[in-house]
Amino acid sequence: MTYLTAFNTFGREAYAYVAKEKGFFAEQGLDVDIQVGTGSGENMAALASGAAQFAPVDSTGYMLTKAKGDIAGITAIAAVQQRSMVGIMTLNDTGITTPKDLEGKKLGDQAGATTTILFPLYAKLAGFDHTKVEIIPTGAGDLGPALGQKKVDAIGQFVVGQPLIEKAAGGGTRKAVSLAFSDVITDLYGHFLLTSDKIATEQPEMAQKFATALLKGMDYAINNPQESAEILAKAVPETDVEVAAAEMVIMKTYTVGDAPKLGIVDQERVAKVIAILEGAEAIPAGKTPAEFVKIDIAPKA
The missing domain is CATH 3.40.190.10 (Periplasmic binding protein-like II)
Incomplete structure (x- = not known):
């Protein structure tokens, strides 16, 4: 299966390469091809078309885009970061x-x-x-x-x-x-891990296995930033290891947040985000968490 990075191969993307190098995907029986993502819009389009199966996308950008009807056929299955990095x-x-x-x-x-x-x-x-x-x-x-x-x-x-x-x-x-x-906008998540509605509905166990392996890679990366930067550099030789490691150190706070474990998506919190966006007239009224997140397969507290 194909995974797209959120954008480029900056240090903040190292966790996926860690998950592959450390065998976390293989532990779940998954063969993953990591490709370079080019941003939220392109990643969402690739998932919707089936050109890729998983990708992280900024959660708020995703919700704004989907709520306006500019993308369909995709859903979130985990939170990559608990706080927005925007x-x-x-x-x-x-x-x-x-x-x-x-x-x-x-x-x-x-x-x-x-x-x-x-x-x-x-x-x-x-x-x-x-x-x-x-x-x-x-x-x-x-x-x-x-x-x-x-x-x-x-x-x-x-x-x-x-x-x-x-x-x-x-x-x-x-x-x-x-x-x-x-x-300022305190309830916003960072990136969501997205997949297609088809995978989330027809292969939920596989989707959960992918999220488990990716989040294990994140946990290792934020706790071992220097080694993770070096792993990234093996796959992407032009990586500045010092800069990449420093990015992972900063990202740790945003990834963990106040959640008891990585990846959690809370339905009530998603509803708060929807209310914020509706209140700012950024999305149409009447949206529900289920329209954006496959809550039943997302990690729970």
Whole structure:
């Protein structure tokens, strides 16, 4: 079966490679081909078409997309992170230390990225005017350089990207400053592990086995970041091991959250997320958790 990384092969993706290298997939009787994902939209389309069987996608971006009817035939079966990693990254020489400071500034972000999708909601809840922020479409590979070269004042970036951004900015006294969306929109999950409705319905045990192995890889990776970065580098030679390990260290907090174990998806919490999105008029009213998550096969507390 095919698994797509959430996006590229950054250090934050190491857990899947760990699950394969350590034999966690094989323990479940699974032969998994890990391929490089190119973002939420493309990953969801691949799952819906059957081109891939599993992929992590930012949970809120997924819920917004599905609620609007822009994707169908897919569902969530586990939470990869308990807290959203979506955020805005800037540097300590821009004067941006709070969300309000973004007004009058330029924000670089990839077209259609989750950060851009959530930005008006984030601004509303954080108490600033999103229309006073100019969003500059910027390719994913150009975000770090654009910030480092002061072409933009901030960028859309998962908070675990801090080591990568500091490296792109040239290091030294220039340090990254993160504005995590989860500090404002507190109930949001991070990535959900998605699969097709067909697999979740017709092969639920296989779906659970996949989630079990992947989450075991995550547990190992966040507790052994250096070794996990080295495992990633074996599969992806261009990996900067130091940066990849640092990303895993940051991601641990978001992965574990307050949950008693990894992967848990709580129906009541999903309902809260739906209420938040409905209240912000980001999705149509009347949606239910079952429309987004296959609760009966998702990990339980």
